[in-house]
Amino acid sequence: MSKFLKFIAVAMLLTVALTVHAKVVRVDSLRYWTAPDHTRMVFDVTTPAAHQVFLLDNPARLVIDFKQTKLLKALPQPPKNHSLFSKVRSGIRNKKDLRVVVDLKAGVTPKSFALQPSGGYGHRLVVDLYNKLKISKVKSKKVAKASKVVTKTVKNKARDIVIAIDAGHGGEDPGAHGPRGTQEKKVVFAIAKKLAALINKKPGMKAIMVRKGDYYIKLRKRMEIARAANADLFVSIHADAFKNSKVKGASVFTLSNRGASSEAARWLAKNENAADLVGGVTLTDKDDVLATVLMDLSQTATKEASRNVAGKILKNFKSIGHLHSHNVQKAGFMVLKSPDIPSILVETAFISNPTEERKLKSGKHQSKMAKAIYKGIVKYFNQYAPADTYIALNARKKHTISRGETLSGIAQHYGVTMRSIKSANKLASNQVRIGQVLEIPRG
Numbered sequence: 001m002s003k004f005l006k007f008i009a010v011a012m013l014l015t016v017a018l019t020v021h022a023k024v025v026r027v028d029s030l031r032y033w034t035a036p037d038h039t040r041m042v043f044d045v046t047t048p049a050a051h052q053v054f055l056l057d058n059p060a061r062l063v064i065d066f067k068q069t070k071l072l073k074a075l076p077q078p079p080k081n082h083s084l085f086s087k088v089r090s091g092i093r094n095k096k097d098l099r100v101v102v103d104l105k106a107g108v109t110p111k112s113f114a115l116q117p118s119g120g121y122g123h124r125l126v127v128d129l130y131n132k133l134k135i136s137k138v139k140s141k142k143v144a145k146a147s148k149v150v151t152k153t154v155k156n157k158a159r160d161i162v163i164a165i166d167a168g169h170g171g172e173d174p175g176a177h178g179p180r181g182t183q184e185k186k187v188v189f190a191i192a193k194k195l196a197a198l199i200n201k202k203p204g205m206k207a208i209m210v211r212k213g214d215y216y217i218k219l220r221k222r223m224e225i226a227r228a229a230n231a232d233l234f235v236s237i238h239a240d241a242f243k244n245s246k247v248k249g250a251s252v253f254t255l256s257n258r259g260a261s262s263e264a265a266r267w268l269a270k271n272e273n274a275a276d277l278v279g280g281v282t283l284t285d286k287d288d289v290l291a292t293v294l295m296d297l298s299q300t301a302t303k304e305a306s307r308n309v310a311g312k313i314l315k316n317f318k319s320i321g322h323l324h325s326h327n328v329q330k331a332g333f334m335v336l337k338s339p340d341i342p343s344i345l346v347e348t349a350f351i352s353n354p355t356e357e358r359k360l361k362s363g364k365h366q367s368k369m370a371k372a373i374y375k376g377i378v379k380y381f382n383q384y385a386p387a388d389t390y391i392a393l394n395a396r397k398k399h400t401i402s403r404g405e406t407l408s409g410i411a412q413h414y415g416v417t418m419r420s421i422k423s424a425n426k427l428a429s430n431q432v433r434i435g436q437v438l439e440i441p442r443g
């Protein structure tokens with residue numbers, strides 16, 4: 001072979017090798033996110049991988065076959081004592097394919113899909129494993145809980161006001177991040193937990209955390225969790241980022257169906273709504289689109305309540321720091337679209353601002369923010385508690401004296417003693433005058 005021909009041959013071989021090489025997918029890493037009803041496995045891949053997921057029995061295993069795929073380093077093992085997995089292994093098949101085998105401790109239903117690059121991640125393959133046993137356990141727990149609630153209601157004749165606290169993002173969706181790498185999902189979860197603790201201490205109020213750990217929940221599902229808990233208010237907690245790192249301050253949002261109240265609000269809503277894409281949802285959820293339309297129609301009733309409570313929280317934020325906007329903002333946040341539950345979204349600060357990033361990480365400042373939200377909620381429900389709640393039934397009644405009324409008559413009417421009315425109102429005598437407002441103590 002002449003030198004020239006040799007060169008051609010080598011060049012051709014190289015081309016073939018490169019083409020083959022370009023087709024090979026590389027699996028670089030694996031993350032596990034454990035939610036109460038499922039566990040999500042996320043494989044980082046260099047390009048979308050042709051794959052197959054199936055189950056094998058005796059012993060129970062999950063198999064993920066990647067076509068034309070290489071693994072350069074061992075995959076991380078699941079957390080010890082994980083309820084679903086014991087071990088993850090990998091091997092090469094047909095000299096070019098990758099097989100990942102997961103030893104299972106419980107029955108699962110797998111679902112897999114590809115995720116496009118977003119949120120700082122590249123291409124991914126997601127395998128969701130829904131725990132069959134856990135699902136039935138959750139159901140029976142729910143039934144048990146429901147019957148408990150009934151007994152409680154009968155005994156107290158008053159229910160708790162339920163606040164659903166939604167810590168934004170989670171799991172594969174880190175949310176926004178600060179210049180020092182602080183992740184939104186972590187700081188908002190810390191604030192949400194502090195808020196829940198404050199609410200749970202208050203008699204007549206109960207908090208439920210929409211997400212209880214570091215895993216992703218679809219935006220629509222977040223509302224469903226609130227509804228299943230019969231929430232009286234839905235509070236979504238976030239910390240956002242903007243291109244300009246000088247932008248700072250807190251804002252409180254309610255839903256707008258007619259577009260955002262400002263350019264920045266529109267920008268924020270677009271980013272928050274994209275969470276489902278980052279956190280992992282295929283866009284074939286047609287039901288969601290229909291549901292959104294239906295829900296929008298019946299929204300008006302809760303809007304006034306949402307605006308009211310949002311205004312109270314905003315006022316409290318003013319006293320602890322800089323406000324991004326002095327008015328309650330409006331934007332089309334997906335997560336606020338419950339037709340029957342007043343819903344607000346709190347942007348606690350801009351994580352993209354270095355000073356605010358530092359504050360968001362501080363436990364002391366997190367407590368301050370939680371308290372500002374808490375106080376706004378309590379103030380709202382002191383005014384507008386639903387009639388069947390403990391807070392409404394134990395609210396202090398006021399009575400305005402009309403012509404001809406006497407202290408003894410009023411005491412008799414409310415079933416309390418004259419002495420208790422006098423002491424509650426610091427009255428020196430039994431004299432009352434028309435138009436005087438008396439606080440009526442509990443009987």
Ligand SMILES: [Zn+2]
Binds near residue numbers: 169176184239240
């Ligand atoms: Zn967010």
